[in-house]
Amino acid sequence: MADKNPAKNTAEKEQNVLMEKIVALCKRRGFIFQSSEIYGGLNGFWDYGPLGAELKRNVKNAWWRDVVMMRDDVVGLDSSIIMHPKVWEASGHVGGFKDPMCSCKFCKKLYRADTIWELLTASEWAADLLKLYAPPGGGPATGADLKKWALARGKRLAPNLALVRNPDVTLSWMAEAAQAGGGQIRFTDAKEWISYLSTEQRAAGPLVTPCPACGGDLTEPRPFNLMFKTHYGALEDEASLTYLRPETAQGIFVQFLNVLNTTRVKVPFGIAQIGKAFRNEINPRNFTFRSREFEQMELEFFIKPGTDAQWHEYWVKERMKWYESIGLPASKLKPYIYKKEELAHYASACVDVYFDFPFGSQELEGIAARGNFDLSQHQKFSGKSMEYFDDETKERYIPHVVEPSAGVDRIALALLCNAYYEEWAPTSESAGAAPIPAEHGKQPPQGFESRVVMRFAPRIAPVKVAVFPLLKNKPPLVEKAKEVFNLLRGQFVSFYDEAGAIGRRYRRQDEAGTPFCVTIDFDTIGEKGPELKDTVTLRDRDTLKQERVAIKELPQRIAEAVR
RNA sequence: GCGGGUGUAGCUCAAUGGUAGAGCGGUAGCCUUCCAAGCUACUUACGAGGGUUCGAUUCCCUUCACCCGCUCCA
Structure with a gap:
């Protein structure tokens, strides 16, 4: 890899220095402290000091005021953090919330298990090798062809692939396996064929999946459960297992019927909630940006099926305006519109609101059109009908939902980063003069002193x-x-x-x-x-x-x- | 999760195999003082746990946290 652009490196370094100054100020002035600091801290957890608590409360109050108080069509909710474990089966979090991960034993890269084959077919070495799986003559290439590839192109493209590391051993166990099977191995598909060529010694274990980057052996997929497990009741047995909620949204879906029956709301309407959520992030980073305990402000806005696109568009605009109303400039806010293939299967649209942090452009909020996936799931798992009767049209349907879901801590961090400013302010000898912007790396002129x-x-x-x-x-x-x-x-x-x-x-x-x-x-x-x-x-x-x-x-x- | 770096006072930084020093800050006092003023006094630290050693902040190991890179972000 060529050297990085030095100008870019300098800019990055300046941004790192800026972020360090912001973190230092947060501690010095009592905005944000490390959790459990006197015990050495706890990775992924943060506390808000006197000023931080006020800041965060102001963010939440502004949201509640604009999303609930000032609207006729939104009501509030405050559901419990710990819920029935079935909630998380219905929501898909128990099944899908743990991503099995593999890492390469050679180059140490980390992958999500379900994305590896996709990455492989896109990788230079595997694409090249796959040409030998179906050569013009038909059928997988011979051992001699494979050895030739290993010694030439393979050495350069996939140095850690078993076939390249040790072609004779790899090919000989394959030949033995072929003989035992009656002359030829029948590969179910190209994937299996690649796995054979990635396995140096079959006796040592199952077929190996190769690293998309270097061809080296990947570890078995290891599950990462991103939900915090806990137990309700004093007995810690399997029956009492449940989770700290990984999002506040499910509390809303689960209480949909009760809210509907007690407030006389009519579709379209929303239920809003602010509260803590917990995720075992693999790698907390960037100060409070990716924390394991964080606070969400979520709105589930229930709509008539078929009106999804217009309501989604409406909420994207509303939410972008709101960020400007709390002082984040439009120039640092960017919508990221999901491509069709990036959407969850049940979603029809999703837009993330990105903010330019010193450490890069990152997500503050996601606004998703989720169809009726969540209510349907809870109907299925609970056996309770989630249907809504529309008095005007005399129709019965499960409402669709548009979900603006924002991170309080991320917004607070964005506000802190955006607010931080260094300038040269007049001292007593030039009192009355206007402050001037600080110039990087320079000393202020006579009669001025830098201030933050x-x-x-x-x-x-x-x-x-x-x-x-x-x-x-x-x-x-x-x-x-x-x-x-x-x-x-x-x-x-x-x-x-x-x-x-x-x-x-x-x-x-x-x-x-x-x-x-x-x-x-x-x-x-x-x-x-x-x-x-x-x-x-x-x-x-x-x-x-x-x-x-x-x-x-x-x-x-x-x-x-x-x- | 992997690799690299860092860890001494609230902050910035020293020194040292014989238990640490400064500047800034903070607190108190003096002052008719409107943009980190001045003077005086006081305050506070070797991330944690082991090991080597007569003795460790210093050397070694482990661990934790933070930063950077890779990776990931339902």
Whole structure:
């Protein structure tokens, strides 16, 4: 393989450095901590600190407000994490949720067992070798042909294939097997033929499946069960085995009839749920992006069969708009439209919402048109009819469903990555100047100092407003500041700080992403006369501009900005 | 799961086979101080478990976590 483009390497390195800075800030400021850190941490699990908890709650509240509160056609649900084990048989998770994996004993590559044959036929060496399975003369090639291939093309293309590693041994056991079978081996198909040529010694075990990359021996498929097993009841026997839910969606399908019967909803309508889900990811990576315990926001929107395409399109648009409403810019959001062959057999369409993280473009949400697969499965497994009677058309049917399913933790991470910004802010000697964007690898000019600011949309910022007395050793200022703080804290997540120099307190709030800081000074307590009495400075996080505002106007000013 | 790297204070980084030091931060105090100001004091660390050794943060082994690459992502 040729060297990677050095420019790309540099860019990648910068992105890695950026991600490291974001992770460091998350820990330093109390957004995200490693789970069980004092015991050395636990791979794939993360805790949210005081600021992270607020951020995450804001994400969930924004979603609940826009998807449930503000709509006539969606109701909420909060189902249990542990459900009847049959739920997971019906959903297909028990059967299909464990992907058997094989790895190559030679080059160590890892494959999903059910994709290997596909990869093989696409690989250069197997495609080349397969020409000998059905040569122009017909029938599999002779041992001499195979040996010739092994010594020439095979050596280059598939160095670890048994036929190439040790052609004489491989071909001789095949010849023996042929003799024992009466002259010729009857291969059921090309797949089996390849497996024979991949097996150096038959006595050592079953036929070998070769590695698509190098031809080496793959291990037997090992099941990876991606669901967390647990037991209900105090006895840990087979009968009490169940799972922590790998998605919240099934709780919705399972309670479909109860919701239908208690809320007088009519198709089309949706059931929304926010909650934790658990998956034994093979390889957690990229900070909180792929965690083993995570939180989902899922909507199952039930529709009349045949209206799938239009509702799917509707929800894709709605959801893209929503991401912009919480401050993720359209330029970093991309829809990924599934190709026909990538869809599950029951799905008619699926679009993922991708976000440009520093570690690449990754999925935040999937919006799938799943037909009536889930309700049909539960009807089949439970024996309960999931049919809906449409009063208007007098039709009876199992509703189809469009499922927008979003990851709270991924969205929170996207917000953190998007908010992180380094710039050069004026120091006291050039106070009043506007901040300027930092230039990579350079020092700020005279009168400026670099600052890190989390530019969250005010709507999702963890803390909305911080209140400071200019000096803490002047009781009238402190008293007044506490009064203002108490005025605001009931309406907004607010923070009171009197420690250290005022500039330091501003910078602390910049790293927390607090959009507003209110400072009580000597004018507030009337030292400069009655016209400035009971006014404060309202400082804007992004522009650093200060404005003189009457205390009684503060709640409205802030409310308008954080709505 | 494989390969490579890393692990010393909250952060960044030192030193050392004889149990560790700085800068920044944090806390407290002084200061009529609006963008990480100044002065003073205080605070905190060798990821975990074994082994070698009189003695291990340092050498060896194991393990855990994090980062990078491969792979995977129903």
